[in-house]
Every structure is written in structure tokens, then in C-alpha cells.
Amino acid sequence: MRQLLILCAAMLFFTPALAIDSEAPFQDPVLETRYEDLTHDFRCLVCQNETVADSDADLAADFRRQIHGMVAAGKSDAEIRAYMVARYGDFVLYKPPVQTNTWLLWGGPFLFLVVGLGVAIQVLRRRAAADAGHGAP
Amino acid sequence: MGRYLKFALPVVVLLALIGLFAKGLFINPTIVASPLIDKPAPAFSLPGLKDPKQALTQATFHGQVYLLNVWGSWCVACRDEHPALMQFAAEHVLPIYGLDYKDERSAAEDMLAKQGDPYTTIAYDASGDVGINWGVYGAPETFLVDKQGVIRHKYIGPLSESIIRDDLMPRIRALEAERP
Numbered sequence: 001m002r003q004l005l006i007l008c009a010a011m012l013f014f015t016p017a018l019a020i021d022s023e024a025p026f027q028d029p030v031l032e033t034r035y036e037d038l039t040h041d042f043r044c045l046v047c048q049n050e051t052v053a054d055s056d057a058d059l060a061a062d063f064r065r066q067i068h069g070m071v072a073a074g075k076s077d078a079e080i081r082a083y084m085v086a087r088y089g090d091f092v093l094y095k096p097p098v099q100t101n102t103w104l105l106w107g108g109p110f111l112f113l114v115v116g117l118g119v120a121i122q123v124l125r126r127r128a129a130a131d132a133g134h135g136a137p
Numbered sequence: 138m139g140r141y142l143k144f145a146l147p148v149v150v151l152l153a154l155i156g157l158f159a160k161g162l163f164i165n166p167t168i169v170a171s172p173l174i175d176k177p178a179p180a181f182s183l184p185g186l187k188d189p190k191q192a193l194t195q196a197t198f199h200g201q202v203y204l205l206n207v208w209g210s211w212c213v214a215c216r217d218e219h220p221a222l223m224q225f226a227a228e229h230v231l232p233i234y235g236l237d238y239k240d241e242r243s244a245a246e247d248m249l250a251k252q253g254d255p256y257t258t259i260a261y262d263a264s265g266d267v268g269i270n271w272g273v274y275g276a277p278e279t280f281l282v283d284k285q286g287v288i289r290h291k292y293i294g295p296l297s298e299s300i301i302r303d304d305l306m307p308r309i310r311a312l313e314a315e316r317p
Contacts, residue, residue: 066269088171
């Protein structure tokens with residue numbers, strides 16, 4: 001029992017294994033934060049539902065190395081995004097951009113909301129009218 | 138009319154959704170269309186695989202219609218497509234250049250010694266940086282480049298005899314007919 005408790009207590013201190021890269025972290029915390037944020041913005045094309053930051057795939061490590069190099073070279077976030085999109089297309093962006101071919105994706109939920117509200121209002125009105133017709137219950 | 142619509146509308150919406158989902162089932166999400174189609178082939182400077190002193194650039198390849206096949210000895214699908222590449226190389230239709238991607242030199246040479254070498258020349262991309270520049274995200278990938286050095290087509294996944302015959306050959310013929 002005691003051992004089990006110790007084991008359970010020990011589990012509290014486990015941290016997830018993080019991908020290990022050869023690059024040293026940036027000394028400048030601003031650059032390091034930018035690098036970290038950027039790696040969360042791109043999709044690993046091998047395991048497509050993971051970001052470049054989270055993925056263990058070789059390709060993600062290569063992407064991180066590229067991003068690291070570009071941040072170190074003083075490229076802006078927009079330039080780095082443009083670099084990746086020029087080579088891998090919009091799909092490499094983890095969050096799809098709002099543009100003509102994604103309006104349904106972004107607008108869809110609102111469209112459903114409007115349609116749903118419309119239906120709800122119509123049903124409520126009809127019910128109210130029916131109630132009025134029957135008089136007080 | 139109102140009553141008819143009341144029953145028909147949900148059915149129509151349901152059928153449309155089924156159609157949409159069915160289409161989604163048959164989309165292969167691992168194939169991501171390359172934005173580099175109809176763009177100039179990215180510049181590179183790499184050593185040769187067989188001769189590390191050999192300096193290869195995109196200029197070495199340009200001037201004729203060619204294939205650039207991205208492969209690695211570590212890649213199982215590349216071994217699968219290898220016989221089809223060997224057969225195609227024997228037909229001498231066009232130069233097939235290789236980009237040995239994130240590989241060990243000795244392992245790559247070993248594979249070619251065992252399975253044959255279909256490539257006109259092979260560039261050795263140990264880090265994979267040139268691969269990233271070409272938008273490579275897995276091997277094998279095959280680029281078709283025209284006489285002006287513009288990427289015109291990319292095939293993702295292992296080539297086979299029928300893919301070469303039915304997909305690549307018509308494209309190659311069309312590109313070769315273009316003015317240089």
C-alpha cells in the first residue's frame with residue numbers, strides 16, 4: 001500500500017517527454033517566445049493533426065530547425081509564414097487563413113446559428129399563435 | 138407545397154450531407170497539393186551521392202525535361218517503386234535525377250548496389266534542407282520539370298509501371314513537345 005502511494009505520488013512529478021532538438025534555445029527570451037509560438041502555428045504534414053511543436057516526426061524536427069534558423073536570421077513572423085506557405089501551401093498553417101476558399105469553414109457556424117435561430121423563432125411564433133387560438137389553458 | 142417541402146427539405150439536406158461525407162471518405166488527406174507547381178524549381182547546391190566532390194546545382198539538371206525523384210534507402214515505399222524506376226530508366230525517355238533525402242551515404246550506395254541504379258545523377262541532401270525548399274514532406278516524391286526549369290507536376294507516393302505509363306508519360310510527351 002505504502003509503495004503504491006509512493007508510486008502515485010511519484011506520478012505527480014512526471015512531465016510529458018518533449019521533442020529534443022539539437023538547437024540551443026535562444027538567449028533572448030523574446031526570440032525564444034517567438035520561436036515557440038511559431039512552431040505552434042505550423043502543421044506537421046506527416047502526422048497532420050499535430051503542430052510542428054508537438055510532433056515527434058523527423059519532418060517536424062526539420063521544420064523546427066528551419067524556423068529556428070529563420071528567427072535567428074532576423075526574419076519576421078510574416079516572412080517565415082510566407083516561406084512555409086510558398087513551399088507547403090495553406091495546409092501547413094495549423095489555423096486556416098480567412099480567405100475566399102475558407103469562408104464556409106469560418107462562416108459555417110454563424111450560418112448554422114442564423115438558420116437555427118430562424119427555425120426556432122418560427123416554431124415559437126407558430127406555437128404562440130396556436131396557444132392564442134385555443135385560448136387560455 | 139408547404140407540406141411537400143416540409144418533408145422533402147430534410148431528405149434533401151440529409152442526402153447532400155451523405156454526399157459530402159462520402160466524398161470526404163475518398164479524399165486522401167496525406168496528399169497535399171504542392172504550391173510549387175508552375176513555379177521555377179528551387180535553387181540548390183549539393184554534393185553528389187557517389188562523388189562527394191561533385192558540385193550539383195539546379196543548373197546541372199535544367200535545359201531538358203527531367204524527373205527529380207526524392208528517395209532514401211530508409212524509405213520502404215522507395216524500395217517498392219525502385220523496380221518501376223529501373224524499368225523506366227532502361228527506356229531512356231528522359232533523365233531521372235535522384236535526390237537522396239536525409240540518408241546515410243553508405244546505406245544509399247548499398248541499396249543502389251543491390252537493387253540497381255536508375256538515376257542519371259544523384260544529389261545528396263543529408264540535412265533535408267533542400268527537400269524542405271522543394272516542399273518535400275515524405276519520400277518518395279517525384280517532380281516533373283520542364284525545359285525552362287519550371288516544376289510542372291509532382292507525384293506523391295511510390296511510382297508504379299502503370300502510374301508512369303498513364304500519368305507521367307502523357308505529361309512528359311506534352312512537355313517535350315513544348316518549345317525550348
